[in-house]
Amino acid sequence: MTPNKVNISISGKTVQASEGETIVRALWAAGLGGLVEVGCAGGVCGACTVTLRFSDGRPGGTDLACMRAVEEGMQIFPCPVETQPVPAPQTDPTAEKIRAAFPTLDRCTKCGSCTTACPMSIPVMDSVLRMQSENFEAVAEDFTTCIHCGLCRFVCEDKVKPHHMGMWVRRSLGMSRDSDLLGAGAPPDSFSEKDAEKEWDWLLTADPDERLRRATSFRETGRL
């Protein structure tokens, strides 16, 4: 079955594409692979940011070229976002600490551009307001799916840096978690080192076939 053809334009240049394929694949097929940067081609690295317009007058916007399917009349413009230096996270974050790290936090005018621009549907502007009021657990939740494409920062006229702040909050909270409560670090091994070494000796037998047999039986209980 041959897919239907549609006409799209990239930076003003018209090319034909197959209906149903992504913008990235359409550009590859047209020999224009370098025009939009690609990192993962799976919607999680944020390299392939583009702005879009439609011939039928629907509002355009921003998206990831690797996740968006082409459609008739779609106009595509590459929109790469440069990386920037970021301040280091701090344990036990507070509103005061985030304001010191990001002096533009309170410049947000609640225009909502960041939320509109986010290809991951994160409520970015609401989350910036939550940062101002130190509601950090909710911020961490908001930015769980952030791919750091940078579009929220790119569209902000007031130089607020939502995704950098989201990362700062997440890392600051993550670093402050109680390692003992999490159960990180130490295996729950009530075994003495000597007994553990006995298990290793038995599992690491030199004969590969016997080693596989022993591993298979060890899996059943996790003990000799």
Add this chain to the structure above:
Amino acid sequence: MDWASDSIQKVEKTRAERMKQAPPVLSDADKDELLREFHPDFVGMKRPVRVGPNADDQEFPNELADLLEADSPLPEDFQPRADIETDVLIIGGGGAGVSAALALEGSGLTVHLATKLRLGDSNTVMAEGGIQAALGPEDSPRRHFADALAGGHGKNDPALLRALCEAGPSAIDWLTGLGCMFDQNPEGSFRLRSGGGTSTPRVLACRDYTGLEIMRVLRDALVQGSANLLEHHSAVELLDNGQGLTSGAVFWNSKTRRWVTVSARAVLLATGGSGRLHFQGFPTSNHFGATGDGLILAYRQGCPLVHAHTFQYHPSGTSYPEALVGQLVTESIRSIGAQLLNKDGEQFVEELTFRDVVASAIIREVVEGRGVKTPTARRGVWLDTPMIELKSGEGTIRRQFPGLIHRFERYGIDPAKQPILVYPTLHYQNGGVSIDSDGSAGNVGLWAAGEVTGGLHGTNRLMGNSLLDITVFGRRAAESIKNNLPKREALTLAALARFREELKSLDHKSSETSPILFPKESGMKLEIDAGEGAGTKTETSSAQQETTSYEPPDPFSRPA
């Protein structure tokens, strides 16, 4: 998905009954037979290579064999002269390379990290399901070892595997200390899930974005550190001192289109996998740069590859819609109860056995005519995601798998209400460059870590062991480099010259050059700008002349 409504109706009709059903369990003999008859490692097109350290000793998929026998894109008269001098050169900007760079912070050594794309563009960032560590009440590093060895068909290098399993808990502690937020139980402890082939819950996750969480934290930590970044630098050749000691590398800067030569006292190869070579015509879940470059570079230096004829075909790659073909649907979906079903709504395999077995079982359903065909002539089987909502309550999928929902919603599919169509996708390079437990590639001056290496996972990796692999072995290699740093050596292309001599003995030479750097389907090429400097001729790699819009056809979806 109206085109599949008949089949979806069958899935819905049988759902209540299936909820009570135990999956069909295969005996070990049945599993072996299934693998031999249907797994691409066994039935795919393959051949031995005729040159280099693995000459005639094992078979590789044709796509890889062609590249191992191909010439370098470097001009014959290229003279390496150092543009950059550093202590440690890390090649690769994914999890393994960045972990190593972080472990070298504070060592006083100058570190350069080169990456073909941008920092973090890697398979790491695409990993979804989780990372294993023996932290559960019934668990131990020995049990982790036993599970991974059984999953790897006993082929795993025991010393590497022991090092991995013993370092699991401390690796999680390290990541948490950097700020990674793994999912917690309501009372605050880590939530541990089962994965295919784990005998007790051992998989930590951050929703279905575990790799993204780890990679973005590592990247954030790295840019605040002292390592020097060389983005858009593709490694095309390793350099040696003329006596087998690695001493640097030649890069192609894809922005300036010039060669860049780096002299280093230690080189760490962390270039990742090769899914974008589309072995056996399969689609892939791998990132854009996964073209096996590191295998080629190490091979020309005389480093043997181990298990590099085996690849992991993840059972659940997306088969519909077309725009998402090959993309991963995490194994955790099966961990928490979604069943795999053929077109008649029948369960045909135990969902949480080893990945190679599940993938083979899916291929068998399709080959024997019990698969579902999409409007673009792809095939697949159903992954009954709505079962999760029935088993664990409404809203579970949206809460725990936001990535899955986000991807499918764009295309009008709600996995909480409709099953999704899946088919195996090329996911992981099980084998690679042979290393010891310090990450040394056996060639003085050269270390390797992560997916580019082989031996650790045997011939089939368990879910969650690759994210652990990169954090553990990236840092182990860094420690070993610190303790065994060679002195600076001369820069020559002696190993390449020897390899080129060997190539002359071949009757049929490959017309390609390698590494190819970009997947063939992208049509992108290595091109050198005319101008001053070494290798001034305009060079175009012959490797990527053909461009195709879709993945190549999949030979395993032949009709019954």
